[in-house]
Amino acid sequence: MRACLALALGLMLALPAVAADYAALPGGSFTSVLPADGKAAAAQVAPFRLRTEPVTNAEFLAFVKTHPEWRRDRVAGILADQRYLSHWAGAETLGGEALPRQPVTRVSWFAAQAYCESEGARLPSWYEWEYAAAADATRRDARSDPAWRENLLAWYSRPSNAPLPDVGGAPNAYGVRDITQPVWEWVDDFNALLVASDSRDQNDPDVLKFCGAGAVSLQEKENYAVLMRIAMLSALKAADTTNNMGFRCAKPE
Amino acid sequence: MKRLLPLFAMLLLLGSAQAATPLPGDSVYNLKMQLTDQDGRQQTLAERRGRPQLVTMFYTSCQMVCPMIIDSLRLTRNALDPATRAQIDLLAVSFDPARDDVATLKNYAEKRKLDARIWTLARAEPAQVRQLSGVLGLQYRQLPDGEFNHSSELILLDADGRIAARTARIGKLDPEFVEAIRKLVAQPRG
Numbered sequence: 001m002r003a004c005l006a007l008a009l010g011l012m013l014a015l016p017a018v019a020a021d022y023a024a025l026p027g028g029s030f031t032s033v034l035p036a037d038g039k040a041a042a043a044q045v046a047p048f049r050l051r052t053e054p055v056t057n058a059e060f061l062a063f064v065k066t067h068p069e070w071r072r073d074r075v076a077g078i079l080a081d082q083r084y085l086s087h088w089a090g091a092e093t094l095g096g097e098a099l100p101r102q103p104v105t106r107v108s109w110f111a112a113q114a115y116c117e118s119e120g121a122r123l124p125s126w127y128e129w130e131y132a133a134a135a136d137a138t139r140r141d142a143r144s145d146p147a148w149r150e151n152l153l154a155w156y157s158r159p160s161n162a163p164l165p166d167v168g169g170a171p172n173a174y175g176v177r178d179i180t181q182p183v184w185e186w187v188d189d190f191n192a193l194l195v196a197s198d199s200r201d202q203n204d205p206d207v208l209k210f211c212g213a214g215a216v217s218l219q220e221k222e223n224y225a226v227l228m229r230i231a232m233l234s235a236l237k238a239a240d241t242t243n244n245m246g247f248r249c250a251k252p253e
Numbered sequence: 254m255k256r257l258l259p260l261f262a263m264l265l266l267l268g269s270a271q272a273a274t275p276l277p278g279d280s281v282y283n284l285k286m287q288l289t290d291q292d293g294r295q296q297t298l299a300e301r302r303g304r305p306q307l308v309t310m311f312y313t314s315c316q317m318v319c320p321m322i323i324d325s326l327r328l329t330r331n332a333l334d335p336a337t338r339a340q341i342d343l344l345a346v347s348f349d350p351a352r353d354d355v356a357t358l359k360n361y362a363e364k365r366k367l368d369a370r371i372w373t374l375a376r377a378e379p380a381q382v383r384q385l386s387g388v389l390g391l392q393y394r395q396l397p398d399g400e401f402n403h404s405s406e407l408i409l410l411d412a413d414g415r416i417a418a419r420t421a422r423i424g425k426l427d428p429e430f431v432e433a434i435r436k437l438v439a440q441p442r443g
Contacts, residue, residue, distance in 0.1 A: 036397045044397075077278030078388055109387060113380075122380070191386060192394035238387030 020059070020119060022049040022251055023175040030131050033226050034193060043127040050124060050132050051248040053167040053177050054185065055115060057088075058100035060107065063115050065092060070111055077239070080108040084241045101166035103183045103246040109238040112186045116249035123188035124250035126233070130226065133179045135172040143223065152180050152225035160243060183246035190233040276302075281388040282414035288346065288375040291358035296375075298385070299414070305341045305437055306410040310382075310391050310403065312349035313361040318405050321424045323365060325407060330371070332431045340438045343372045346385060348393045348401050350376045389416070409434055 027045035036043045064070050064085075071092065072085040083106055089095025098104075107115075109123075116122050124132070136142035136151070143149075158181075169178045179185075236245075276282055276299070286298040307326055311319040326343055333341075347353035353361075358374040361367075367374065377385065386393055393403035407430065409418040418433035 041397055076276070076280070076283035078281060078283050110384070113384070188383065189394065191383075191392045193392075237390060238384075 020055075020249070021052040022121075023052050024049050024253070025128075025132060025174050025176075027131070030127060030134075032127055032130055033223050034126065034130075034230065043131075045127050045131045047253040048124070048128055049251045049253065050128065050174070050176055051121070051250065052171070052175055054103040054183060054246045054248045055112075056100060056167055057094050057098045057102050057104045060085075060104040060115060061088075061092065061094055061100075063118055067114065067118060070114060075111070079110040079239055081239050081241050084108060084111065087243075099163075099166065101168070102164045103167055103178070105164070105183055105243055105246045106241040107186075107245070107247065108241050109186050109190060109236070112247035113188070115247070119249055121249035121251045123186055123247060125189050126187045126193060126230075128250055129179075129185060129187050132172075132174060132176050133226075135174055135176070137170060138173055140173050149223070149225055155181050155225075156228075158182070164244075179248075183244050184229060184232060184242075186245060186247040187233065190236060191238065193230050193234045277413050277415055279416075280414035281385075281410060281416065284381075284384055284388050286377055286381045286385060288373075288377055289355060290369075291355065291362045291372075291374045292369060293355045301342070301344065301410075302414055303412055305412055305417070305434070306344050306414075307341055307434070308344045308346070308389065308408045308410055309406065310346050310348055310386060310389070310393070311405075312347045312401060313353050313357055314349065314399075315401065318423060320365075322405050322407075323367070325423050325425075328426050329407060329431060329434070332426055333434060337435055337438045341434065344375065345372070346375045346377060346382065348382060348386075348403055349395075350379055350382060352399070390419075409437065411437055 025045075025048055027047045029042045030045050032043040034043070035041050068074060070080075072080075072088065073091045075084060085091075085104075085106055087097040087106055089097070094100060113123055133152075134141045134143050134148075136145070136148050139145075164182050167178050169181065171177050172179065236242075280302075282299040282302050284298055288296050288298060290296065307329065309322050309326060311322045313319070323345065326345065330338055330341070330343065347358070353376050355376070358376060362369065362372060362374055389406075389408055391404050391406060393401050395401050404421070405423045406419050406421045407423075407427075408416055409430070411417045417437050418430055420427040420430035422430070
């Protein structure tokens with residue numbers, strides 16, 4: 001009995017202090033800026049759950065303490081670059097540049113993936129992220145509203161050296177917070193977005209860089225704020241970290 | 254619990270003492286990944302350590318570029334002198350684990366006359382396939398019709414799993430890439 005109690009206590013200690021909140025999103029057919037077939041097909045998003053807030057410094061610190069292979073002084077260089085968590089005061093200390101409730105940034109795709117796995121989750125796909133980010137405070141798809149676009153673009157006017165606000169902004173129609181601001185977020189298939197540098201290359205059989213139907217073409221060109229995210233994600237390598245790239249996790253329904 | 258800690262520490266020490274030399278941080282073998290080959294044999298990616306590898310990613314139902322990827326691997330290997338050729342292994346991992354099961358890989362190897370002593374055609378769980386594409390710097394995307402868009406490259410790993418060279422020239426020989434293999438194999442291991 002005592003052994004059982006100790007075990008239960010140990011298990012509880014191993015879990016994050018407060019389990020992260022996930023919101024249920026219904027999914028469905030969704031017109032993405034990236035057509036599913038590279039031409040015009042809508043994306044199909046299965047019902048899923050999405051973390052309501054990005055992962056914070058405090059949460060990532062708890063993860064690093066229980067998964068020391070992800071300490072910045074131990075991680076393999078091929079899984080996270082030199083700047084990984086470099087704004088933290090130490091390998092297991094946040095310090096003044098990384099406040100507990102700020103979203104964690106300077107994390108690689110591999111590190112983000114490992115964190116989500118520790119939470120029994122995974123990274124969202126691009127379509128899941130884009131679908132969740134299409135909502136505003138009251139509507140599930142506010143993308144045709146210029147105000148929605150301006151909100152997305154407001155990110156660019158924020159000086160990159162300004163401290164990140166804490167997580168916990170206003171929820172959108174799904175109850176998801178901070179999805180378009182203040183950080184950009186990794187998605188599971190970041191290296192699947194395949195934007196050709198020149199869309200005129202499309203379907204040219206002489207261009208053998210990509211097998212199959214050729215590079216994906218972009219739709220909804222007026223949504224350039226979203227397209228810029230795709231351009232950014234496509235330019236990154238899985239070990240890269242940046243000042244403004246954080247993440248949140250997703251789970252199946 | 255406190256009594257367990259020294260035990261853990263000891264186990265850790267034992268573990269590290271057994272590993273020959275520590276893996277370089279930039280080795281793709283830092284990725285924990287389980288491969289299953291065309292004969293159903295299981296192997297971790299890190300077990301490939303010890304010999305240089307020519308690595309690519311493909312899928313068997315691909316009609317366009319993938320047959321050329323396999324041809325290019327063969328062409329590259331054949332361009333090496335026999336002594337160099339004997340020092341390297343070939344590894345092709347599928348983008349499409351849902352359809353490329355062991356039997357399909359085996360069938361493909363037989364059809365394309367890929368000798369199992371030289372060629373490893375492998376599958377892995379989908380999440381690990383995505384991770385492998387991450388360490389190798391390859392891109393892929395599944396289309397609604399089941400086909401894939403993907404980058405096509407041959408990658409040379411040194412004996413410790415570091416990327417030593419790569420080529421995106423598919424369908425004809427890349428002499429610079431062949432030269433990179435020759436140089437790597439000629440180097441004494443340090």
